[in-house]
Amino acid sequence: MPDNMTTRVQADALKGFCTEVLQKLNVPEEDARITADVLVSADLRGVDSHGVARFRRYVGGIQSGIMLARPDVRVVTETPTTALIDAGAGLGHPVSYRAMRRAIGKAVEYGSAFVSVRKSNHFGIAGYYAMMALEHDCIGIAMTNAGRLVLPTFARESMLGTNPIAVAAPAGGEYPFVLDMATSTVPMGKLEVYNRLEKPMPLGWASDETGAPITDAGRAMELARKRKGGGLLPLGGAGESLSGHKGYGLALMVEILTGVLAGAAYSELIASEAAAEGERKPINLGHFFCALRVDAVRPADEFKASMDDLQQRLKNTPKAEGQNRIYIHGEKEYEEAERRAREGIPLNQKVFADLQDISGEVGVSF
């Protein structure tokens, strides 16, 4: 099969496969189902970098023991509108799902709530959890820290993760607003694409070991992974001329609301997965989940009507020369999810082969 061939697989088949594999690895059924749903939702929404392409990482994490299949998850502290959950080094997805559900339950009762999680692992796409708030007429917020890949402004070594921010707000006839963004200019996945195509990156995506912006994606990836200097640039790029200090500030805000607030690891204290695997120590990521109940402020119907109106106004704005469409955040992903639900999820050769390997290793048919 040539490099650019893809195989289309139905979402349910993929979910079933991932669930079964995780169960074979001793993950409880509900946890396995949640994890599979988060992963395949990313694929459905077109966020291929965060879908089953990462399944190997979670399978490997459980096999090597740095992610526990049956962790001892504990509620450490709780108030009417907050909670701190210790994920016990389990998979990030099930604990995050339950933490967000808890935040929503509290917000439905009290108006607003947030739940912090520590000793966790990568939780997939942040948007999944923020979107859980939508059916409860809440605004949802989800954030996580991550292994360091991003340079603070004026630095030449990475100290922060790509630290995503996700915010979801319900609408009426329009799609909900779903912002789900890394606070770096681009995520690593974008460098991988440019490297594969041997295309020079725009200046402002990554810097070399002196802190100077570079266009060679392959070199930037190598540097970022070795963590020997260089790395991704915060939103706004290097220095302050295009306000890279704002992207750095947003990344630091996420680090504080997730790692520091939860008492999890932060910055260089987050072990890289490779290092963690060597030492068998948990990565200890922190997450932050927040829900705000819309009708604590104004009737949800009125809010949604305003959301529709605002979206229509934005879409109807006169377009820049050469452009014919203005998007609302989440719109492309909703459209893609509808398409892929019909046509199946396109898996590239590498991902497909990887899933076949897992199938063979674990003994679950794919």
Place this chain on the structure above:
Amino acid sequence: MPDNMTTRVQADALKGFCTEVLQKLNVPEEDARITADVLVSADLRGVDSHGVARFRRYVGGIQSGIMLARPDVRVVTETPTTALIDAGAGLGHPVSYRAMRRAIGKAVEYGSAFVSVRKSNHFGIAGYYAMMALEHDCIGIAMTNAGRLVLPTFARESMLGTNPIAVAAPAGGEYPFVLDMATSTVPMGKLEVYNRLEKPMPLGWASDETGAPITDAGRAMELARKRKGGGLLPLGGAGESLSGHKGYGLALMVEILTGVLAGAAYSELIASEAAAEGERKPINLGHFFCALRVDAVRPADEFKASMDDLQQRLKNTPKAEGQNRIYIHGEKEYEEAERRAREGIPLNQKVFADLQDISGEVGVSF
């Protein structure tokens, strides 16, 4: 006095003057004091564009009747952890001060809280309100929408304000973390500086009426003010290559959390002040204030120790070539405030003359 001359004035003298002027305009004493304190705090922190340089705007707003000196401020809805306040078209500062105080009070009792404000006016620096949370060992968040100046990605007309996000988190021996950022690449004040110096702007700050980025600051200012096409670019610049859609998404998130959630005006429904003055109609801005109590999650002392540690790690990161310092957000402003508290606040000739004019008009000695 030549153009670049400045006169230094002590903060207390400036506050006293502004308070007296507002009282002469029939603003109640406490409201006048709060407004003066917010304004002069901006000057102390070095955010000159948001300090007494804007005093004329508030004085004029009250004189023309679009800002009411004695508004009918009402709590519209309230739950244990939320409230919606109608500012009655009064000054933005006093209602915002009280809204944030209310959010903090609720967070201290319940763990987390947010307060929305509608029918308000410009509230000065967002950071002031976020920072109010610090002495209560809370994390503070403040946002507002504003008259449209910023282009959505792929648009050629402005539809969103510079919509600032402010987040403050307490620290121990280090300064607190205070992020206070417009979601545009730069605020209008930055264009004014480049225009004065006749310096070309970096590409990525503003676009012309076709939606193409330009370097002529004077032209960009004129376009933005006429709102006939062109305007400021969101953080990340034009198009998607440096992720301008993320800055656009952050600006839209703020528009939703402030204007839409509060039931205030949003996007092009926000009257420009000039238009409002002609029609004597309120601008109807929306604000959002949120407080999260740190020790609802972990002991505040531990949190602060981690904040200090994280800050020190960031500051000690090896520097990019040609750089010798890495900053934490808020640090420059705290240092400037200490300097200006000692040495006085430098007012440029134009601002000084403006305050003298107000002094003469209103009959308060300066």
